[in-house]
Amino acid sequence: MDPDAGGSSSSPPPPSATSGAGAETKEEERGSQQVVLVLVGPPGSGKSTFAEAVVGGSTAGRPWVRVCQDTIGNGKAGTKIQCLKAASDALKEGKSVLIDRCNLEREQRADFVKLGGTLHTDVHAISLDLPAKVCISRAVSRKGHEGNLQGGKAALVVNRMLQKKETPLLTEGFSRIMCCNDDGDIKKAVDLYNGLGPSDSLPSGVFGQKSKKPVQVGIMKFLKKADTSSVETSSGPKLALTEIKPAQQNPLPKQENVEAGFACPMEVEKGLNDKMENEEHAKEIDYCDVGSRTLAFPSISTADFQFDLDRASDVIVDTAFKFLQKFDNIRLVLVDLSEKSRILSLVKQKAAKKSIDSNRFFTYVGDITQLHTKGGLQCSVIANAANWRLKPGGGGVNAAIYNAAGESLQHATKKCADALRPGTSVVVPLPSTSPLHQREGVTHVIHVLGPNMNPMRPDYLKNDYTRGSKILCEAYNSLFESFASIVQSYMGKQNNESGAEKSASGGTSPNDTKMKREDSHGSERMKKHKLFQPIMTSKQQHECTKVNGPKCHADAMTSSAVPSQTRQVDNKRNDVVTRKTWGSWAQSLYELAMNPEKYKNSDSILETSDEYIVLKDLYPKAKRHILVISRMDGLDSLADVKKEHLPLLRRMHSAGVKWAQKFLEEDAALEFRLGYHSVPSMRQLHLHIVSQDFNSASLKNKKHWNSFTTSFFRDSVDVIEEIEQNGSTTTSSDEKILAMELRCHRCRSAHPNIPKLKSHIAICKSSFPSHLLQKNRLLSSTMHMDRK
DNA sequence: GTTCTAGAAC
DNA sequence: GTTCTAGAAC
Numbered sequence: 001m002d003p004d005a006g007g008s009s010s011s012p013p014p015p016s017a018t019s020g021a022g023a024e025t026k027e028e029e030r031g032s033q034q035v036v037l038v039l040v041g042p043p044g045s046g047k048s049t050f051a052e053a054v055v056g057g058s059t060a061g062r063p064w065v066r067v068c069q070d071t072i073g074n075g076k077a078g079t080k081i082q083c084l085k086a087a088s089d090a091l092k093e094g095k096s097v098l099i100d101r102c103n104l105e106r107e108q109r110a111d112f113v114k115l116g117g118t119l120h121t122d123v124h125a126i127s128l129d130l131p132a133k134v135c136i137s138r139a140v141s142r143k144g145h146e147g148n149l150q151g152g153k154a155a156l157v158v159n160r161m162l163q164k165k166e167t168p169l170l171t172e173g174f175s176r177i178m179c180c181n182d183d184g185d186i187k188k189a190v191d192l193y194n195g196l197g198p199s200d201s202l203p204s205g206v207f208g209q210k211s212k213k214p215v216q217v218g219i220m221k222f223l224k225k226a227d228t229s230s231v232e233t234s235s236g237p238k239l240a241l242t243e244i245k246p247a248q249q250n251p252l253p254k255q256e257n258v259e260a261g262f263a264c265p266m267e268v269e270k271g272l273n274d275k276m277e278n279e280e281h282a283k284e285i286d287y288c289d290v291g292s293r294t295l296a297f298p299s300i301s302t303a304d305f306q307f308d309l310d311r312a313s314d315v316i317v318d319t320a321f322k323f324l325q326k327f328d329n330i331r332l333v334l335v336d337l338s339e340k341s342r343i344l345s346l347v348k349q350k351a352a353k354k355s356i357d358s359n360r361f362f363t364y365v366g367d368i369t370q371l372h373t374k375g376g377l378q379c380s381v382i383a384n385a386a387n388w389r390l391k392p393g394g395g396g397v398n399a400a401i402y403n404a405a406g407e408s409l410q411h412a413t414k415k416c417a418d419a420l421r422p423g424t425s426v427v428v429p430l431p432s433t434s435p436l437h438q439r440e441g442v443t444h445v446i447h448v449l450g451p452n453m454n455p456m457r458p459d460y461l462k463n464d465y466t467r468g469s470k471i472l473c474e475a476y477n478s479l480f481e482s483f484a485s486i487v488q489s490y491m492g493k494q495n496n497e498s499g500a501e502k503s504a505s506g507g508t509s510p511n512d513t514k515m516k517r518e519d520s521h522g523s524e525r526m527k528k529h530k531l532f533q534p535i536m537t538s539k540q541q542h543e544c545t546k547v548n549g550p551k552c553h554a555d556a557m558t559s560s561a562v563p564s565q566t567r568q569v570d571n572k573r574n575d576v577v578t579r580k581t582w583g584s585w586a587q588s589l590y591e592l593a594m595n596p597e598k599y600k601n602s603d604s605i606l607e608t609s610d611e612y613i614v615l616k617d618l619y620p621k622a623k624r625h626i627l628v629i630s631r632m633d634g635l636d637s638l639a640d641v642k643k644e645h646l647p648l649l650r651r652m653h654s655a656g657v658k659w660a661q662k663f664l665e666e667d668a669a670l671e672f673r674l675g676y677h678s679v680p681s682m683r684q685l686h687l688h689i690v691s692q693d694f695n696s697a698s699l700k701n702k703k704h705w706n707s708f709t710t711s712f713f714r715d716s717v718d719v720i721e722e723i724e725q726n727g728s729t730t731t732s733s734d735e736k737i738l739a740m741e742l743r744c745h746r747c748r749s750a751h752p753n754i755p756k757l758k759s760h761i762a763i764c765k766s767s768f769p770s771h772l773l774q775k776n777r778l779l780s781s782t783m784h785m786d787r788k
Numbered sequence: 789g790t791t792c793t794a795g796a797a798c
Numbered sequence: 799g800t801t802c803t804a805g806a807a808c
Contacts, residue, residue, distance in 0.1 A: 585789060585808055681789050753802060
């Protein structure tokens with residue numbers, strides 16, 4: 001990606017620069033070589049002169065039709081409807097159309113952009129940004145103007161119109177915007193369009209814009225469903241995924257009051273009444289919220305890594321579809337710089353087939369580093385198609401993002417990770433000092449590394465698309481999961497704040513997040529596991545025989561041990577038999593629970609009762625890590641727990657809380673979680689009480705980490721609630737959870753290995769994901785103090 | 789659960 | 799050469 005092409009060029013390249021590509025795509029994108037050219041300018045800005053020069057001076061054979069509202073009614077002023085019809089007719093005849101009317105406000109030009117979109121035609125804007133005094137001077141002094149706007153009246157009209165001018169944006173649906181600031185610019189633009197042959201196309205982007213000051217734009221368009229009621233000319237399947245088109249947008253609330261009685265001579269304006277303003281204002285409250293729930297991402301691996309576009313689009317649509325099903329209130333925007341982007345068109349088609357909600361997933365043509373200032377899109381989180389070293393450079397999106405974000409992104413990235421493996425991502429909170437943060441409102445950059453099909457780049461997959469697609473799928477899943485974590489964290493804060501307010505006013509407790517997600521792996525995964533129980537492999541059978549044989553460990557000393565090792569657990573759903581075997585090494589907790597008196601002198605035992613034993617974990621995975629071990633024989637793990645065990649579980653939980661509080665008194669900086677391993681390694685039901693620093697030499701591998709930070713770890717409060725409701729718990733035995741990538745339990749950033757992860761968690765100060773902040777899943781000193 | 793260690797990754 | 803992971807043994 002050339003970041004410059006998205007916006008700052010002052011002199012556009014000649015049409016020949018892309019004419020070859022235009023011809024190449026002609027057949028597959030029928031009609032795309034046609035153009036709807038919308039002029040934007042007040043009276044006196046030179047629209048008519050421009051239009052006549054283009055329509056009458058075409059040297060390259062492109063057929064043009066000028067649609068001029070001032071003359072469309074048999075030489076007299078007509079209506080917008082007439083203009084739309086004339087434009088539509090001309091486009092259907094294969095001609096390009098030049099819309100010669102003021103079009104200063106978005107609403108005025110929206111239908112023309114929509115028309116172009118409906119007929120799959122590029123829509124360009126020429127913004128005639130000449131100084132107001134020049135326009136006024138010309139308008140006042142001209143004679144015989146087609147719209148009969150001249151003299152003193154013209155000065156008044158031009159002045160008022162300019163006050164309400166809204167600069168055209170790419171998000172309105174324009175693929176290309178040229179701003180002409182003087183007659184020289186106008187001449188260049190005329191020459192450009194005169195030289196445009198029938199099959200030529202022009203590069204997308206904004207050209208010649210002088211003002212760097214962002215135009216006030218609204219996000220309301222983003223919240224409102226597409227208006228499909230007008231221009232019903234589309235045939236074929238309903239387009240479910242669309243680029244943002246102005247037809248989807250609403251007029252922006254004006255900063256200045258609109259004079260309701262004012263009417264432009266060329267077009268009757270619609271004033272905004274109070275009701276509309278209030279509605280828009282109410283939606284504006286959601287403005288920040290929408291931005292913080294929107295992820296803008298480039299296509300991964302399809303540029304420099306040369307991944308097949310068709311396969312990539314399948315992966316994008318599939319992963320996005322599944323992700324959006326899992327989460328409410330999240331939006332994904334696939335961004336590409338080029339209007340001719342094949343990946344965008346493929347994704348659009350495929351998403352349409354899947355009927356993905358276009359308000360929640362759409363494509364956008366523009367520069368991912370200028371979404372707000374150039375496109376009016378607020379996206380707090382953007383993804384970067386990173387390289388494995390997480391370093392700047394290399395061109396494309398990576399270079400553009402590092403350039404736009406400044407050095408602070410490098411520093412922030414280095415704090416999070418040193419490298420990425422294909423198929424993973426890492427979340428980097430963007431410092432508020434970064435220009436990208438300040439200018440565009442980007443708070444996080446998620447670096448993603450996809451599979452590589454380029455022999456000149458690392459980790460070349462040699463066209464192995466089975467592996468490549470899998471890795472690309474992992475990459476997008478990782479990206480989306482990372483994004484969800486950020487949103488969760490954000491929404492958790494929101495909920496907590498609103499909850500705190502409610503509590504203060506004696507109201508109800510904080511609401512749960514709107515998100516469907518239960519934890520970092522999602523509810524869907526858990527549901528699947530409800531229906532799947534492992535059946536013993538021959539190897540396990542062998543192990544079982546070994547354990548049960550005469551030479552088995554002395555731990556299996558009680559007769560009850562034997563049936564428990566091959567216990568058959570009824571599964572109410574499908575009657576699949578579940579068996580769990582315990583190796584000799586896994587029996588130590590069981591032995592302790594059955595014979596605590598043998599260990600009464602051990603320093604590790606903190607407390608003993610008839611029901612449970614509190615033990616310091618022999619290999620603590622954090623500063624504080626203890627176990628509350630049930631003493632009930634036959635209760636090996638969560639899979640054995642039934643309703644009748646609820647009192648025991650509640651007392652074990654209370655014991656755990658009591659000890660956590662004791663530790664919090666000693667060290668207020670700690671936080672604790674209480675929970676069970678979904679499928680424990682050690683026999684005998686035991687509750688972990690583990691501080692969330694995870695600062696321990698005994699935490700050595702991925703399995704250790706994931707067993708405490710993924711859905712493998714079942715919070716005690718959830719276990720109790722589930723048993724209260726269902727009479728049993730759902731336990732997952734999916735080893736894939738334990739083999740998943742390493743993610744920070746706070747900010748959910750991914751890390752390549754345990755040492756890097758440990759370095760990160762030692763400094764990560766992010767708040768915990770919101771679900772942990774609910775239902776007392778996380779015990780902290782502040783809660784502890786509250787309870788006193 | 790840990791320890792050991794081959795070999796992959798760096 | 800060193801670091802790190804993952805599988806086997808216990």
